[in-house]
Amino acid sequence: QVLLQQWGAGLLKPSETLSLTCAVNGGSFSGYFWTWIRQFPGKGLQWIGNINHRGNSDYDPSLKSRVTISVDTSKNHFSLELNSVTAADTAVYYCARDIYCSGGRCSVGIGFDPWGQGTLVTVSS
Amino acid sequence: DIQMTQSPSSLSASVGDRVTITCRPSQSISNYLSWYQQKPGKAPRLLIDAASSLQSGVPSRFSGSGSGTDFTLTISSLQSEDFATYYCQQSYTTPPTFGGGTKVEIK
Numbered sequence: 214q215v216l217l218q219q220w221g222a223g224l225l226k227p228s229e230t231l232s233l234t235c236a237v238n239g240g241s242f243s244g245y246f247w248t249w250i251r252q253f254p255g256k257g258l259q260w261i262g263n264i265n266h267r268g269n270s271d272y273d274p275s276l277k278s279r280v281t282i283s284v285d286t287s288k289n290h291f292s293l294e295l296n297s298v299t300a301a302d303t304a305v306y307y308c309a310r311d312i313y314c315s316g317g318r319c320s321v322g323i324g325f326d327p328w329g330q331g332t333l334v335t336v337s338s
Numbered sequence: 339d340i341q342m343t344q345s346p347s348s349l350s351a352s353v354g355d356r357v358t359i360t361c362r363p364s365q366s367i368s369n370y371l372s373w374y375q376q377k378p379g380k381a382p383r384l385l386i387d388a389a390s391s392l393q394s395g396v397p398s399r400f401s402g403s404g405s406g407t408d409f410t411l412t413i414s415s416l417q418s419e420d421f422a423t424y425y426c427q428q429s430y431t432t433p434p435t436f437g438g439g440t441k442v443e444i445k
Binding site: 256257258259260273274288293307309310321323324325326327328329330331 | 350367369370373374380381382383384385387388393423425427429430432434435436438439445
């Protein structure tokens with residue numbers, strides 16, 4: 214059974230950098246894409262971006278200039294950095310498992326599963 | 339980005355009721371549609387993907403149908419543990435996008 218455990222700072226000041234890490238325990242790390250999603254206080258969900266074990270990443274265009282997702286395959290970890298945060302970045306941030314790719318083919322159309330427990334990040338001066 | 343419109347945004351129902359939630363993407367997404375259940379303070383839980391593929395461990399009272407631009411999540415007989423918020427999500431194009439949610443409350 215795959216379990217995702219995430220951590221990182223929960224209170225930031227405007228202009229600081231958000232930094233979160235997600236550890237993947239159990240199951241395979243390679244072959245999958247791993248994703249970050251956030252949920253705003255009004256409950257809307259936004260996909261932030263994803264990465265695979267080779268470091269191939271993709272980001273939501275609206276966040277691309279501020280986001281970096283990285284991977285540490287030695288620890289089965291992946292991380293999120295979002296710089297120049299503002300109050301609008303206040304949200305619960307989740308990590309989750311994304312699609313599986315092998316031999317150039319991917320399991321498209323599947324959902325995000327499992328998810329980490331979530332980290333509330335509040336941006337306030 | 340593909341906009342996902344869920345309806346209703348909330349509903350009140352009783353245990354045993356049949357509940358139907360609709361999700362309409364702004365363009366055709368084939369069957370690249372997932373449904374999630376979220377309870378307060380918890381992460382979303384994947385119920386169904388590929389529009390109708392029930393995930394392991396999810397009760398059979400949940401079902402999904404549809405393709406293109408019209409999708410439905412049905413709970414055949416609502417149970418007390420089903421009171422939650424439900425979200426649809428498309429994975430047809432990047433970025434993946436979510437519906438606004440449907441809160442299922444106790445009548």
